[in-house]
Amino acid sequence: MTPSARVQAAIEILDQVIASARDDGPPADAIVAGYFKTRRYAGSKDRRAVRELVFSAIRHSAERPDSGRAAMLAIAPELFDGSPHGPAAVREGETGAKSGIVPHWLAAELSPLVQASEQRALLDRAPLDLRVNVARASREAMLAQFEGSQATPLSPWGIRMPADSRVSDHAAFAAGLVEVQDEGSQLIALACWPADGERILDLCAGAGGKALALAAAAPGAEVIASDTNLRRLGNLPPRADRAGARIATLLLDAPREAEGLRDLAGTCDLVLVDAPCSGSGTWRRNPEGRWRLAPERLERLIATQRRVLDLAAPLVRPGGRLVYAVCSLLAREGVGQASAFLSRHSSFIATDTGLAAGRLDGVGRLLTPGHEGTDGFFIARFDAS
Template identity: 35%
Template sequence: MTHSGSQPRALAARVLDAVLHRGRSLKAELAAVLPQLDDPRDRALVEAICFAVLRQPVRYQAALDAWIPKPLPRRDSELKALLFAGFAQLDALQLAPHAAVAATVEAARALGRKHQAGLVNALLRRAQREGLPTVDASAHWPQWLRERIARDWPQDESAVLAASAEEPPMWLRVNRRVLSRDAYRTRLDDAGITAHADDSLPDALRLDSAMAVAALPMFGDGAVSVQDASAQLVADALAPASGARVLDACIAPGGKAAHLLERDASLRITGVDIDAKRLDRVRTNLARQHLEHDVVLRAADAADLPSWWDGVPFDAVLLDAPCSATGIVRRQPDVLLHRRPADLDALTTTQARLIDALWRTLRPGGVLLYATCSILKEENEAQVDAFLARTPDARAEPLDDRFGRVSGAGRQRLPGERGGDGFFYARLRKH
């Protein structure tokens, strides 16, 4: 790699500076930066660097603490982010050392830090020679959140924290309306891409490492989507009858609704989301699969029924509730930087408000699936138990062990189990 590789490194440093030091969202920062790069390989590099750093920032900070006599001042936060990006290239990403160091040093100059390029070179050369310090994988978890994990999953705490620091596999969902999973796997084989099937996930294929979606055969034709294994199980847990009227109450980004329609085109789906901008992304995703005319979308607070509901009851309701996202830290590592204890109080209040309101939209005999990508029992098991206690016409229905371990009236998957994200499911029938 020549010095032309400096631009993605410089952009990665700016993203990391915003996320680590200014409380910005990784997803939002990447969305703003990636369009500046024409080459998909450069975009993939920026993403890979950012995720690698944010999965173990404490380790890279430990290297600076050991190798620099005085902490870098706040005005050098961008330089610190660039050093972290350099460490990640040599460590987690295992890039060719000479090229990674040269391009990162050049990135320092591109960021207007020519006077500090020598420091960058020296520290990265030392990292290349000595390696990075070993640090507990859980060290960057906030103490209050570690305590809740230990309380809820005392036998699994170490495994949860370790799995959350790892790069997840890339799960694909094959659109059975276009071709079978076996047929798509053959297409992948022909393209030199190795994929693995799981008998418990009829539409899923697993790739061992991420790749650009543009390189996936027939992606632009809607034949395949990227969706984690645990999220794909939602369609099995809800299992609406053919022709059912279905509500997806927090629809963005639309993958679960699309999965339902890929399985059964006769479903009549209404999707609601409180953020109108997120609905634009839903429309884009549905259009790629030629499903944009099969879902009625409403921008509204799903719990404010008069603002969107016509009073006609639904046969099935999917409530993929807003949550702490503690089950997907490996995919959204900045969750650990931004989450605060007060957030849990607000989230559990919102979850209870949503489930109570949406229960009113469900016909007698209908099913509501309560799901989250959280692993905290207060958002999952305790939330559902409290709902059942105050709702006489609600009954929990059992789910099998594909959905994880028994957790109250529902099932819980923990991060990394069978390669999937942490996820909770509770299937509730209205009597």
């Protein structure tokens, strides 16, 4: 493919990404993969080059562009020269999409801790972090098995790999000795302080990444992973089998989750609420997430977080703890949500997470790409009296 033909391919993909972001469809990675499944003529160098163009264009624009053409014109105007198989030449007065990091409407929602000087890091390319299954292996042993790896600076379970590393075909991955997990996510599990003999509920477990981390840290605990999404929760059992972890799954029926949780009332030593959120802390991995978020969606997410926290509160036994986390850098989803929870539930008190990482943010801690080098997370702990 010529450079102009690569740009045209990127435009076609970006048109799909823009439509998918608008309609809450599949992510950009899946769209890129699907595009090339039907275009076998494209070699590996072409696929890599087009993918890089697509994600460079996505990172360039904070607001969702009008079209893939506008998105690409902003980063490669010199290739709009009318070449065969390439995009049509630039029309008089035609301009590309505007550059930006944070959508204009969202800037006021950011935590004050995320200063302008560190916002560029929100779009930096993220490394590949692995979590060692400490129930079955040591970090030192795994560092020796993964060439080019290094220990993560904050999590004692973590290994950091170059961004382009492939681990799915590594023997240690197949044996369940490591899992792909950002260091920030590992720190959430560490903030839970799981212990053998405890009943632990991961209330919004999704595919179970944090449930697996909790089970590895406390193999003698009873770990329960619950969610309302059958497809995502269904991914956990084979992962648990591979890791040698004992994790029970509990599929909840929305909006009647309270009925499904009734038998757990007042019995949990730990409830982790890793709540649905804006995902603003993961923009470096999913930069098109900025294009998916809208004011009305943010309001729905904040309402869901409040509801899930209120579902979690009666499940914690006296003396137990509730850990709230969101992969968000927005104040209303983090410290605002945590403070509101305390105002509604007088039987809980905020206590320190015990993490050395992160900056204090009200009753919790905030991790950011620019300060800690992790994905962005807010984490707070509440103890039940």
